[in-house]
Amino acid sequence: MNIVTTLVFIAIATAIASRGITTSERVRYVLVGFQMTILVAFAVVALLHVGRGDAPAGLSFDLDWFNPFTGLVLSAFVIGVTGSIFAFWGWDTCLTLGEESKDPTKVPGRAGLLCVMSILLTYLLVAVG
Secondary structure (H helix, E strand, O other), X not given: OHHHHHHHHHHHHHHHHHOOHHHXXXXXXXHHHHHHHHHHHHHHHHXXXXXXXXXXXXXXXXXXXXXXXXXXXXXXXXXXXXXXXXXXXXXXXXXXXXXXXXXXXXXXXXXXXXXXXXXXXXXXXXXXX
């Protein structure tokens, strides 16, 4: 069943790619929008549960979560690096078509900055949630 599912997704991706860059752009907008909606909804629901006191015992927000010098051990550092690589994987996709943008001197840089900031903020929101 996994092979069939994989083949279906490959066929869909091939069909989208063969239709051109405009179709790929629209599909990417939909997929990223769906992903961001799910991630933000997850984080908001988690924060609401904590705010109402529905969270499991022992879970409470602490600003020390953001202090890299508090209790940093090698295993936590490795997990953090691995998570950041996963979170930022593909952020440069918005820069690969710089020459095809309306203003190649400004748009790719702004897109890259916006992409990195949105990934960082989403990652932090979901991590705290």
